[in-house]
Amino acid sequence: MFTNRLQSISRITAKEYRILMKVMVFVVDNLYEENKNNVEDFVENRKLSEVYAKWNKMYMMSRSEIFTESDLENFQKDTFKWAKLFVEIFKLHSSSNLKFPKFHLWIYHIFESIRQFGAINGYTTETYESLHKDFVKIPYRMSNKKKCGRLNNENNIINVINKKQKKKKPTKLLNFSSKLFETKITEAYIYFCEKINDPNINDNMIKGFDQFLECFDDFLENILEIKDIKECDIIIYGTATLENGSIIRAKNKFHAKPWFSNVAISMDSNESSDY
Template sequence: MLQYYNNGTTEKASLELVFNYFWNIPNINVYVAIVPDRMHHLDLGLYRYQIEFTNKLLFEAEGRSLVDKMNRRIILIPRHSELKIFSGGLQSIALLTADNYRNIMKVMVFVVDDLLNKDLSEVYVKWNEMYLLSRQETFKESDLKNFQEAIEKWANLFIKLFGQFSNSDFKLTKLHSWVHHIVDTICEFRAINGYTTETYEALYKTYVKIPYCLSNKKDVKKQMMKTINININYHFKTPPKFNYSSKLFEFDISEAFEFIDKYKNETNLDEKMIKGLDPFIQSLDSYFDLLKISTAQGCYIKIYESVTLENRAILRTKNMFHKQPWFSNISVTMNDEELFEYQSDNGICYAQTLLITEVFLKKEKLLHLALVQWYDFISKRTLFVYGCPLLKLTKVYNFIEIKAIEDIVHIVPRFDKTNEYLVNKYLF
């Protein structure tokens, strides 16, 4: 900083031409004395600026209508267990917490997709790339070089895109500190994760704030400890293989056609579940053929709303969950024989779950199956957009074993486009 001051080049580093008192103290380095904190520098600092400037940019471009459109998109983002849903959009930025901002980061790329211009989308992509790099546990020299490049790419686009909205002409202490000193800080003190208040605030929320709020405020300490112990025991308890909940239907295979005809016209069923009933018999026959099951006589079927997998993820096919349907998207690892037959994302394929079933066969054989509709890449030339697989829903339906499901994934439809989806790669 002193070098910029002496050379008269403070504007290049977003510095005010004001003498710093600490320069009178020999051998002091303020950037070593005060290390950047990611939560306050990024989550509550620079990202908040980015959201505020985005609102101003959209308002200046087309008035309130474009800001409202952004908020509607936020409301329509599909649910996922690792995401907080903002049912009212970004109505009050001043009230957002660091956790809120981190949740917004995970979806904002998709919200601003083709909303105004390419730069607006890119600034959020570059932010996420930079932010993900900042969360690494260890850094090699090459990692630090990539990190610094990612910071500069984001910062340059940030200043270019939002320059007119900064009253200080981007003389922001947090911006200067992050761009020019964070890599030096990592070299001196190692990964940011080791000295971020995010860790301690998360621990406080989990082990103090939430247990306290769940108590009746009488004999608080005892109740808090009980809540904490329940949570600890839950995480260390061996989960059951599959834990089904909320049974919807059950029927004998001999009654399948009558059952499907009856419930296809059921008004309480979401269109996705109705879509799953159409190919139900044909898909089940194909699966039985694959297993070389010669007869389905005596087969009995139960259909559920959800099932907890072995990794504790919950697979859902809910017609209504807080006023919205929730049909989980999944990733499935392809076997070696299929890798060369289909386009995949490093051996991973994606599908949407339509029905969750238990199929009871004779001789007490039980099948845990999910009826899925497969996604496929839209184009072999454009596999990824914003670093996320670009997919379309196909008309291919299959039953798969629930144990074959790799994970529950977040897939977001592209707004104002037909049958285009992006797999969210920004869940951290």
């Protein structure tokens, strides 16, 4: 059944689990006789086989990639049938009477989630696992494990958030490169008017030139607190390197262009032998 053997039931993979569940119906079928010894809370062998069969049917439907409304209704009916039988059989063997959040979510909320977000076969649990770790597990470990009321948990969550928050330092400029324009402030207006008519200047630069002097005056007055300045050289660079290694580019050839480091290339199978 398992081509690579099964190392440990606690480390079982999803594929191995599916293989196991396929044969469990036949494993438990006629596994034991009826209750001849009058055992309390006895589970009939027929019901045990049935709960595995219902699980397989429900599980196969859950792996569908496309759901119609009728599919969802059938899926919901099959899920309720399985859940009812599952609770009947295993409720007495659970200290919480099977009151698990994931169990509740699966029975009552998964169908509306599919309607809103599509088939669950494409879901990822990374976000939810991270939130569960940060806002449930860690706060619980910070508590005394006894008085875990809502207020105490909320305080622990706040403490976790405060510990994670770091004082953000403004990113400093390391250097400038690739000088594009240079002019004196007294000649800036005429210089910018000439550049606006340059065919090599794109729309973003034209807007920048149009608003530059007004923004520059505001920067001097409110940021640097300089009321009056007579002589100043204005130099506009095409590239700026930040302290964290990021690069800001203002050149035309980079505007609205894709970053090729973020592009995935799919190779034609017919060309694979050429590389």
